[in-house]
Amino acid sequence: MLLCEEQCKGGFMWKLTFWIVAVAVLMCTKADSVAATEPGVRVLIAYYSVTGNTEKMALGVANGAKSVPSTIVVVKRVAEVTAEDLLSSDAVVVGTPVYWSNMSGEVKSFFDNWQLKFGVFPEFKMRDKVGAAFATGGQVSSGKEIAMLSILAAMLGNQMIVVSGGGALGASATTEGDSPGIDAKELETGRLLGKRVAEVAWIMRKGK
Amino acid sequence: MLLCEEQCKGGFMWKLTFWIVAVAVLMCTKADSVAATEPGVRVLIAYYSVTGNTEKMALGVANGAKSVPSTIVVVKRVAEVTAEDLLSSDAVVVGTPVYWSNMSGEVKSFFDNWQLKFGVFPEFKMRDKVGAAFATGGQVSSGKEIAMLSILAAMLGNQMIVVSGGGALGASATTEGDSPGIDAKELETGRLLGKRVAEVAWIMRKGK
Amino acid sequence: MLLCEEQCKGGFMWKLTFWIVAVAVLMCTKADSVAATEPGVRVLIAYYSVTGNTEKMALGVANGAKSVPSTIVVVKRVAEVTAEDLLSSDAVVVGTPVYWSNMSGEVKSFFDNWQLKFGVFPEFKMRDKVGAAFATGGQVSSGKEIAMLSILAAMLGNQMIVVSGGGALGASATTEGDSPGIDAKELETGRLLGKRVAEVAWIMRKGK
Amino acid sequence: MLLCEEQCKGGFMWKLTFWIVAVAVLMCTKADSVAATEPGVRVLIAYYSVTGNTEKMALGVANGAKSVPSTIVVVKRVAEVTAEDLLSSDAVVVGTPVYWSNMSGEVKSFFDNWQLKFGVFPEFKMRDKVGAAFATGGQVSSGKEIAMLSILAAMLGNQMIVVSGGGALGASATTEGDSPGIDAKELETGRLLGKRVAEVAWIMRKGK
Numbered sequence: 001m002l003l004c005e006e007q008c009k010g011g012f013m014w015k016l017t018f019w020i021v022a023v024a025v026l027m028c029t030k031a032d033s034v035a036a037t038e039p040g041v042r043v044l045i046a047y048y049s050v051t052g053n054t055e056k057m058a059l060g061v062a063n064g065a066k067s068v069p070s071t072i073v074v075v076k077r078v079a080e081v082t083a084e085d086l087l088s089s090d091a092v093v094v095g096t097p098v099y100w101s102n103m104s105g106e107v108k109s110f111f112d113n114w115q116l117k118f119g120v121f122p123e124f125k126m127r128d129k130v131g132a133a134f135a136t137g138g139q140v141s142s143g144k145e146i147a148m149l150s151i152l153a154a155m156l157g158n159q160m161i162v163v164s165g166g167g168a169l170g171a172s173a174t175t176e177g178d179s180p181g182i183d184a185k186e187l188e189t190g191r192l193l194g195k196r197v198a199e200v201a202w203i204m205r206k207g208k
Numbered sequence: 209m210l211l212c213e214e215q216c217k218g219g220f221m222w223k224l225t226f227w228i229v230a231v232a233v234l235m236c237t238k239a240d241s242v243a244a245t246e247p248g249v250r251v252l253i254a255y256y257s258v259t260g261n262t263e264k265m266a267l268g269v270a271n272g273a274k275s276v277p278s279t280i281v282v283v284k285r286v287a288e289v290t291a292e293d294l295l296s297s298d299a300v301v302v303g304t305p306v307y308w309s310n311m312s313g314e315v316k317s318f319f320d321n322w323q324l325k326f327g328v329f330p331e332f333k334m335r336d337k338v339g340a341a342f343a344t345g346g347q348v349s350s351g352k353e354i355a356m357l358s359i360l361a362a363m364l365g366n367q368m369i370v371v372s373g374g375g376a377l378g379a380s381a382t383t384e385g386d387s388p389g390i391d392a393k394e395l396e397t398g399r400l401l402g403k404r405v406a407e408v409a410w411i412m413r414k415g416k
Numbered sequence: 417m418l419l420c421e422e423q424c425k426g427g428f429m430w431k432l433t434f435w436i437v438a439v440a441v442l443m444c445t446k447a448d449s450v451a452a453t454e455p456g457v458r459v460l461i462a463y464y465s466v467t468g469n470t471e472k473m474a475l476g477v478a479n480g481a482k483s484v485p486s487t488i489v490v491v492k493r494v495a496e497v498t499a500e501d502l503l504s505s506d507a508v509v510v511g512t513p514v515y516w517s518n519m520s521g522e523v524k525s526f527f528d529n530w531q532l533k534f535g536v537f538p539e540f541k542m543r544d545k546v547g548a549a550f551a552t553g554g555q556v557s558s559g560k561e562i563a564m565l566s567i568l569a570a571m572l573g574n575q576m577i578v579v580s581g582g583g584a585l586g587a588s589a590t591t592e593g594d595s596p597g598i599d600a601k602e603l604e605t606g607r608l609l610g611k612r613v614a615e616v617a618w619i620m621r622k623g624k
Numbered sequence: 625m626l627l628c629e630e631q632c633k634g635g636f637m638w639k640l641t642f643w644i645v646a647v648a649v650l651m652c653t654k655a656d657s658v659a660a661t662e663p664g665v666r667v668l669i670a671y672y673s674v675t676g677n678t679e680k681m682a683l684g685v686a687n688g689a690k691s692v693p694s695t696i697v698v699v700k701r702v703a704e705v706t707a708e709d710l711l712s713s714d715a716v717v718v719g720t721p722v723y724w725s726n727m728s729g730e731v732k733s734f735f736d737n738w739q740l741k742f743g744v745f746p747e748f749k750m751r752d753k754v755g756a757a758f759a760t761g762g763q764v765s766s767g768k769e770i771a772m773l774s775i776l777a778a779m780l781g782n783q784m785i786v787v788s789g790g791g792a793l794g795a796s797a798t799t800e801g802d803s804p805g806i807d808a809k810e811l812e813t814g815r816l817l818g819k820r821v822a823e824v825a826w827i828m829r830k831g832k
Contacts, residue, residue, distance in 0.1 A: 099316075099319070099320045099323070100319045100320065100322070100323075100361070100362035100365050100366070101358070101361035101362055101364070101365050101769075101792055101793070102310070102311075102316060102319070102358050102361065102362060103310075103316070104316070104320060105313055105314075105316040105317030105318075105319070105320045106313075106317075108307075108310060108311070108312070108313040108316040108317075109313030109314075109316075109317070110313075111307070111308045111310070111313070112307045112308065112312060112313045114308070115307070115308075128616075128619075135765075139791065139792070140764055140765075140791070140796065140798060141759075141764075141765075141768045141769050141772070141791050141792070141793065141796040141798075142365065142769075142791050142792035142793070143361070143365065143769070143792055143793075144765045144769070145725075145765050145766075145767070145768070145769035145770055146358060146361055146769055146770075146773065148765070149565065149569065149770065150309070150310050150354065150358055152568075152572070152578075153308070153309035153310065153351070153354055153565065153584075153585065154308035154309055154310060156309070156568070156578070156579070156580040156584060156585055157308050157309050157350065157351065157580065157584035157585070158308070159579070159580060159581070159612075161577055161578075161579055161616065162568075162572070162577075162578040162579070163572070163575070163577055163578070164572040164573065164575060165575070167763065167764070167765050167766055168569075168572060168573035168725055168763065168765070168766035168767055169569065169572055169573075169725070169765065169766070169767075172764065172765040174764060174765075178802075196575075200544075200577065202623070203544075203619075203620060203623035203624055204619055204620075204623055205623065206622065206623040206624075207618070207619035207620055207621065207622035207623025207624070208619055208622075208623070309561075309584055309585070336824075336827075343557075347583065347584065348556055348557075348583070348588065348590060349551075349556075349557075349560045349561050349564070349583050349584070349585065349588040349590075350561075350583055350584035350585070351561070351584055351585075352557045352561070353517075353557050353558075353559070353560070353561035353562055354561055354562075354565065356557070357562065357773065357777065360776075360780070360786075361773065361792070361793065364776070364786070364787070364788040364792060364793055365788070365792035365793075367787070367788060367789070367820075369785055369786075369787055369824065370776075370780070370785075370786040370787070371780070371783070371785055371786070372780040372781070372783060373783070375555065375556070375557050375558050376517055376555065376557070376558035376559055376777070376780060376781035377517070377557065377558070377559075377777065377780055377781075380556065380557040382556060382557075386594075404783075408752075408785065410831070411752075411827075411828060411831035411832055412827060412828075412831055413831065414830070414831040414832075415826070415827035415828055415829065415830035415831025415832070416827055416830075416831070515732075515735070515736045515739070516735045516736065516738070516739075516777070516778035516781050516782070517774070517777035517778055517780070517781050518726070518727075518732060518735070518774050518777065518778060519726075519732070520732070520736060521729055521730075521732040521733030521734075521735070521736045522729075522733075524723075524726060524727070524728070524729040524732040524733075525729030525730075525732075525733070526729075527723070527724045527726070527729070528723045528724065528728060528729045530724070531723070531724075558781065559777070559781065562774060562777055566725070566726050566770065566774055569724070569725035569726065569767070569770055570724035570725055570726060572725070573724050573725050573766065573767065574724070
């Protein structure tokens, strides 16, 4: 009986220990396994494409983002993006063909709609979301950088967290000349950008 | 009779002299008074405006351009600009409100239409026309420069001759804060830009 | 003796429990109280200044960063920044006067030295550090935006995490005209930028 | 005697006519044959180069400029450009390697010296000179555009007349990857830029 008591007491002790540790571990692992209890990080890839080149890059970016576990990737044309798509995302990557050294009018109007249709300001509803850019253009050094940089500038004005990847400013492809369309190297810059964006989005999620 | 002959001869001589000189002077003054024989330099001012601020600046730019003799000034909203307006101009000044650190979607679509509707490429139909920009925005250092620079970049891609005036990159106005709307100083930057554009357009006209 | 054994056993159990829980709690709290066990987030503010205006802004940025608990702030002229300063920082804010619509030559050479003297590439040693910019210039819309944007572009090429604050692209001050020098509003944009940078640096620290 | 008088008178008339016409023709031809009486248009090509790539492009630009008759071309490293070189030029083309998505510190300091050493402001001594840019960089879309655009922005701040050529913003070369160094196509963009700059400089010369 004494033994029993001991055993009971010991058993209680063990159970108590178990539960304390279990709760502690659970609390503790929150940060690392947030995906198990919360939905994964959402990456929205919004693009405009006429020839299909920018769309192909968008899919490359999507593959990169998906390579990061528990990442939910949504790929949409800019005209189809809803307020819900935009505001529920943890990261937004915007891709555009280059028209006259800038994003296309459709992509610019998409950004304008962040306010006109989705009303992100003055609450800065996009604040702390990760942002990045990709661009396709016919010639080398003929606007892809400015297109990407102006996308990033729009995101900075929204107090987003801006990253590059795949290239110094984002992912890009030269679609005319020696290697027409999107070649494997260019697609790889897209994949690298998507992976980078998802990784930083996870860091931001865990850190907040 | 001799006298008569003399007189006739003298008269003929005088007439000949007159005509030679007249033709010479006419030829000679071609460069300086081209406006007398050719139509004046045409400056197109194309803008987008919702609140009226950018429109007010457009009128300031127009006044500046008109201050240069024999300059024909056309002021139009970007949506109303025709191929004829664009292609018959010697200079094009584009003005925009700042939306997310860039020109507005409407102005960007206007540039896209240079190709999609007006087919300026691959002949570079805008080549050698003078180009300039102006912008209005709510805050200081929140996109007016990028908006102007991206307009100038679009023009450079068209092989236009790009100039500033009124400010380091063009004319601009900060429409919120201490001095809401367009104040006299800001309107003056518009006037200076218009004058500068017309002057350079005349130099280009005479020099070609 | 049996009792003793029991008591010993019980004591052992309690001790074991204590240690397991203690370790668990310690691990668990890592993310939230990292400042207690690790040194604080380091924010380096590097600037160039001739007239003292950019230096004053730098101090404003420093005050903002210091307002975030456990943040270590280092303010240095670009010429005095060491490899240790740069590489040990969690965030780098670079400030410049505007010379010809860009950062000053001294600040550009500082960036060049990231590679030439500090060898950050090809390991991307600055990767994931937070980056931001501020600028001072005589006139409105005469280069402050481009100066800030070109600083941010340099940081993006280093795979840094770029943020704005105080203004759409960073903090800035117009030092001539109606309000010469750095006025209270402009200093406040510096403070907001510093605070923003430190906050995002903490999120990144906790999230990694 | 009468005859004599007549003849004298006639001779005088002819002489007068001759001189009037001669002066008129001389005045008249000024615009078109300026090269015959004035020195040719001066194009200054200023560059910085460590590996020799940007220097090679500079020589390509020089060849293009020289292809325009009566054009005087001066090619110098930025550190060797004198006030006389700068101020006596009709056009200035500046070339740079890309360091961190911008011109190199040496090139930026060269621009700073336009004021600090050469004192171009506030008289705008560079006003109406033609300006253009070229850049070389290791990767595609990794700063060449921004480097060129920031050179053009510096020139616009000086009220120069800015043109592109060879590419949308100027001439450029990607010096690593599939085609290391400067290949024939890239050199050709340099030549096109040089030709364009000299042609516009001649138009400006004749038109003023």
